[in-house]
Amino acid sequence: MEAKNLTTKERLQIPPVAMPEQDPRERVRNVSEVPIGYDAAMALTESQRCLQCKNAPCVKGCPVEIDIPAFIKAIVEGKYRDSINKIKETNILPAVCGRVCPQEEQCQKGCVVGKAHKDVDKAVQIGKLERFAADWEMERGEAEVPVIKASTGKRVAVVGSGPAGLTVAADVRREGHEVTVFEALHRPGGVLIYGIPEFRLPKRIVMREVRNLERMGVTVRTNYVVGKTATIDELFDEGFDAVFVATGAGLPLFMRIPGENLNGVYSANEYLTRANLMAAYSFPESDTPIARARNVAVFGGGNVAMDAARTALRLGAENVYLIYRRSKAEMPARVEEVHHAEQEGVQMMLLQNPIRLIGDDDGWVREVECIKMELGEPDASGRRRPVPIEGSEFRVAIDACIVAIGNASNPLVPATTPDIAVNKWGNIVADEETLKTSKKGVYAGGDIVLGAATVILAMGQGRKAAHAINEFLASGAW
Amino acid sequence: MNKILEKEFITPFVFRMKVEAPEIARKRKAGQFIILRTCDAGERIPLTIADGNADEGWIELVVQVVGKTTKQLSALGPGQEICDLAGPLGKPTHIEFFGTVVIVGGGIGIAPSHPIAQAMKRAGNRVISILGGRTKDLVIMEEKMRATSDRVVVTTDDGSYGIKGLVTDAIQKLVDEGEKINLVVAIGPPIMMKFVSLLTKKFDIPTLVSLNTIMVDGTGMCGACRVTVGDQTKFVCVDGPEFDGHKVDFDEMMKRLRAYESDEKTSRERYEQGCCGKHR
Ligand SMILES: Cc1cc2nc3c(=O)[nH]c(=O)nc-3n(C[C@H](O)[C@H](O)[C@H](O)COP(=O)(O)OP(=O)(O)OC[C@H]3O[C@@H](n4cnc5c(N)ncnc54)[C@H](O)[C@@H]3O)c2cc1C
Ligand SMILES: Cc1cc2nc3c(=O)[nH]c(=O)nc-3n(C[C@H](O)[C@H](O)[C@H](O)COP(=O)(O)OP(=O)(O)OC[C@H]3O[C@@H](n4cnc5c(N)ncnc54)[C@H](O)[C@@H]3O)c2cc1C
Ligand code: FES
Numbered sequence: 186m187e188a189k190n191l192t193t194k195e196r197l198q199i200p201p202v203a204m205p206e207q208d209p210r211e212r213v214r215n216v217s218e219v220p221i222g223y224d225a226a227m228a229l230t231e232s233q234r235c236l237q238c239k240n241a242p243c244v245k246g247c248p249v250e251i252d253i254p255a256f257i258k259a260i261v262e263g264k265y266r267d268s269i270n271k272i273k274e275t276n277i278l279p280a281v282c283g284r285v286c287p288q289e290e291q292c293q294k295g296c297v298v299g300k301a302h303k304d305v306d307k308a309v310q311i312g313k314l315e316r317f318a319a320d321w322e323m324e325r326g327e328a329e330v331p332v333i334k335a336s337t338g339k340r341v342a343v344v345g346s347g348p349a350g351l352t353v354a355a356d357v358r359r360e361g362h363e364v365t366v367f368e369a370l371h372r373p374g375g376v377l378i379y380g381i382p383e384f385r386l387p388k389r390i391v392m393r394e395v396r397n398l399e400r401m402g403v404t405v406r407t408n409y410v411v412g413k414t415a416t417i418d419e420l421f422d423e424g425f426d427a428v429f430v431a432t433g434a435g436l437p438l439f440m441r442i443p444g445e446n447l448n449g450v451y452s453a454n455e456y457l458t459r460a461n462l463m464a465a466y467s468f469p470e471s472d473t474p475i476a477r478a479r480n481v482a483v484f485g486g487g488n489v490a491m492d493a494a495r496t497a498l499r500l501g502a503e504n505v506y507l508i509y510r511r512s513k514a515e516m517p518a519r520v521e522e523v524h525h526a527e528q529e530g531v532q533m534m535l536l537q538n539p540i541r542l543i544g545d546d547d548g549w550v551r552e553v554e555c556i557k558m559e560l561g562e563p564d565a566s567g568r569r570r571p572v573p574i575e576g577s578e579f580r581v582a583i584d585a586c587i588v589a590i591g592n593a594s595n596p597l598v599p600a601t602t603p604d605i606a607v608n609k610w611g612n613i614v615a616d617e618e619t620l621k622t623s624k625k626g627v628y629a630g631g632d633i634v635l636g637a638a639t640v641i642l643a644m645g646q647g648r649k650a651a652h653a654i655n656e657f658l659a660s661g662a663w
Numbered sequence: 664m665n666k667i668l669e670k671e672f673i674t675p676f677v678f679r680m681k682v683e684a685p686e687i688a689r690k691r692k693a694g695q696f697i698i699l700r701t702c703d704a705g706e707r708i709p710l711t712i713a714d715g716n717a718d719e720g721w722i723e724l725v726v727q728v729v730g731k732t733t734k735q736l737s738a739l740g741p742g743q744e745i746c747d748l749a750g751p752l753g754k755p756t757h758i759e760f761f762g763t764v765v766i767v768g769g770g771i772g773i774a775p776s777h778p779i780a781q782a783m784k785r786a787g788n789r790v791i792s793i794l795g796g797r798t799k800d801l802v803i804m805e806e807k808m809r810a811t812s813d814r815v816v817v818t819t820d821d822g823s824y825g826i827k828g829l830v831t832d833a834i835q836k837l838v839d840e841g842e843k844i845n846l847v848v849a850i851g852p853p854i855m856m857k858f859v860s861l862l863t864k865k866f867d868i869p870t871l872v873s874l875n876t877i878m879v880d881g882t883g884m885c886g887a888c889r890v891t892v893g894d895q896t897k898f899v900c901v902d903g904p905e906f907d908g909h910k911v912d913f914d915e916m917m918k919r920l921r922a923y924e925s926d927e928k929t930s931r932e933r934y935e936q937g938c939c940g941k942h943r
Contacts, residue, residue: 369749369880369882370749370880370882371700371707371746371747371749379884407747408747408748408749409686409749410749410750410752410882413690413750413751413752414686414687414690414749414750414751415686415690435882435883435884436883436884437884437885437886439886439889439896441896445896446889446890446891446896446915446919448918448919448921448922449922451886451887452885452886454884454885454886455879455885455886455887458879458880458884458885459879463706463707463879464704468926468930469926469929469930469933470704471704471705472704472705472706472731472732472930473706473707473879474923474926474927474930476922547918547921548915548918548919548921548922549922595882595883595884596883596901597882597883597901
């Protein structure tokens with residue numbers, strides 16, 4: 186099929202190309218990635234669905250404004266190198282974003298093809314094509330190291346190695362500044378390493394991106410807790426000229442219900458960290474244990490809850506109940522993730538809310554008491570408020586549960602640097618355009634500023650901050 | 664990577680280890696700890712900084728061999744490296760002039776109480792140290808504690824050294840002697856801290872305990888280390904490790920410490936059979 190010969194009508198007639206996936210029955214027994222990826226023929230067909238719109242609503246929907254029509258066109262023409270280079274002009278983590286971005290709410294939401302079909306699911310599968318281009322490059326070994334400008338002698342400290350921090354490190358390093366990334370944990374990558382499971386985002390992808398930064402001359406120091414090993418002021422004393430704080434939203438919220446400190450009750454952060462970062466799924470090959478429970482309840486309805494539930498299945502649970510106080514329509518998780526979870530056998534218990542955890546004499550959780558809910562008037566978020574139905578309490582037998590109701594901001598840096606202003610939720614206050622904080626030379630971005638948000642928004646803020654930092658270092662003007 | 668400078672067993676199951684860690688040595692204060700891993704497949708375990716020297720750039724750990732990780736650590740020696748080590752973590756002990764401070768160290772808990780005794784002494788307090796062990800050989804660091812205390816009382820369960828009895832008997836004795844105690848700091852097995860707290864509550868003596876909950880990250884990210892203090896849930900790694908002993912729910916904490924008993928046994932046995940634990 187010659188691309189240029191297709192009319193708009195013909196393009197609109199091509200159905201979206203589904204990405205092959207591991208069979209649900211098979212995949213719940215391994216930790217390998219669920220969607221397998223497009224091959225070249227699939228990518229060609231899908232890329233031909235793009236109408237190459239001049240006004241490109243997709244680009245406007247992308248927080249980092251990737252030139253989407255251009256990278257798709259390059260795929261149509263088989264110029265994969267050009268395609269990936271185009272994406273990387275504005276997005277340094279395409280293999281990550283192609284997998285975890287909520288495209289249906291961003292680029293694909295405005296897609297004219299989807300609009301023509303009156304179905305966002307029929308939009309051009311931009312994310313899958315992005316992943317295709319990125320994976321193509323990965324298969325060809327190491328990425329090209331971008332040109333680094335001559336050394337300026339200026340030094341920038343990046344605190345936290347999640348997507349925001351990695352983005353700033355790359356963009357600031359390119360200008361010739363020396364960059365050191367400080368990471369509290371023993372492995373860099375932030376949530377991409379410790380939170381999002383292997384079956385959604387293989388860790389080798391994240392490790393490769395970090396290696397690329399190191400090849401660019403960025404120094405990565407793990408096991409370095411800023412605020413403890415050294416404060417921000419001490420980093421300035423050591424000779425850093427600017428600091429970017431990207432410490433994320435790593436403070437787990439609990440429900441404050443009776444029994445929450447029983448054994449077998451985990452925050453999603455703990456559960457996923459044990460499973461991913463500490464590789465507890467391979468215990469006893471690795472040393473860190475995790476409860477191998479048969480009946481697991483997960484509380485929450487977001488992506489984190491889905492990841493926890495699907496991880497529990499892979500750790501051998503027979504029944505995984507996802508208990509959420511609103512209905513499916515209100516779930517904040519991506520539709521695709523809910524779908525994957527259901528396919529794998531996660532049992533959705535909607536309009537139900539845990540009110541008490543009941544344990545045995547050894548302190549292990551044995552039951553959860555729930556109450557049924559109904560939807561009342563809309564609340565501040567515009568979603569209908571769940572109201573408990575009196576007398577509808579019931580119990581479910583469990584031997585582990587995971588609290589996935591959200592994260593607040595990590596307080597370590599603000600607590601040790603009082604002149605960085607925070608809002609009432611503990612998020613660092615930063616200028617929207619420059620990401621400057623109230624403290625001279627200090628910028629902040631990602632979840633520590635936005636509250637628990639997304640990878641691409643963290644990267645978007647990183648880009649803006651890097652731009653501002655580069656200007657600050659060039660002019661000296663704050 | 665942190666280089667091991669010295670290692671020495673001070674009892675059959677307790678060793679001290681001097682480790683190169685210049686940044687931590689500079690920043691550490693009494694009461695703080697580090698988290699380490701011994702190998703790439705290893706668990707993150709917290710250990711108190713028992714001593715340190717900022718000029719020479721080292722810290723000292725005093726470790727009791729109880730399971731896989733501590734056993735693997737004990738097998739390392741000078742010249743070898745610890746693959747990951749982060750710190751100093753936790754809040755430092757609140758040091759000021761209180762008057763008479765009684766430091767109670769039980770077993771391996773004597774090690775973390777040493778820097779606190781030092782700091783309390785430096786702040787002008789009269790420091791009385793009570794060192795407890797099951798038997799004579801388990802009373803560690805006596806010389807070091809004597810050097811920083813105005814008075815030292817030793818108790819052993821079997822009476823092989825010092826007073827026969829428990830550390831609580833020694834506290835009772837001090838009170839009976841008319842000692843005016845302004846603060847007790849108790850560090851040791853949870854059961855010891857529980858009974859010390861129950862006793863000092865009777866006499867209305869403010870009591871700090873240093874909790875040794877299970878931890879993962881040690882930066883407040885996971886909540887594995889949570890305990891109930893009064894009517895609140897606290898994270899030991901960032902809110903502690905020291906808390907008001909009169910408010911801690913020790914029974915809950917002791918149950919939480921046993922959460923992975925059978926897995927820990929599996930790990931230990933596999934390691935002893937040489938199955939894993941290759942040091943990088
Ligand atoms: C389970 C889970 C699933 C998710 N799924 C998705 C998804 O599918 N799509 C999506 O777009 N988003 C998803 N998110 C959200 C997304 O991961 C975050 O929005 C994003 O990672 C935020 O990036 P960040 O750079 O701000 O911080 P983080 O990724 O949180 O990284 C912060 C880093 O800073 C380190 N740090 C913290 N304090 C210090 C300190 N004092 N000194 C040194 N280092 C420090 C932390 O250890 C961490 O490594 C998910 C989040 C979770 C938890
Ligand atoms: C703040 C703090 C300071 C500590 N300081 C010292 C010290 O100075 N010297 C010392 O010898 N010990 C100290 N401990 C205890 C030490 O961390 C444990 O003995 C160690 O983790 C045991 O690991 P293991 O693999 O050898 O044994 P395991 O067989 O894994 O466990 C033995 C016991 O140690 C506890 N434990 C297991 N895993 C962890 C973990 N990840 N984090 C914390 N506890 C765990 C459990 O109660 C378990 O029953 C401290 C603990 C805390 C929280
Ligand atoms: S150890 Fe994770 S929060 Fe304390």
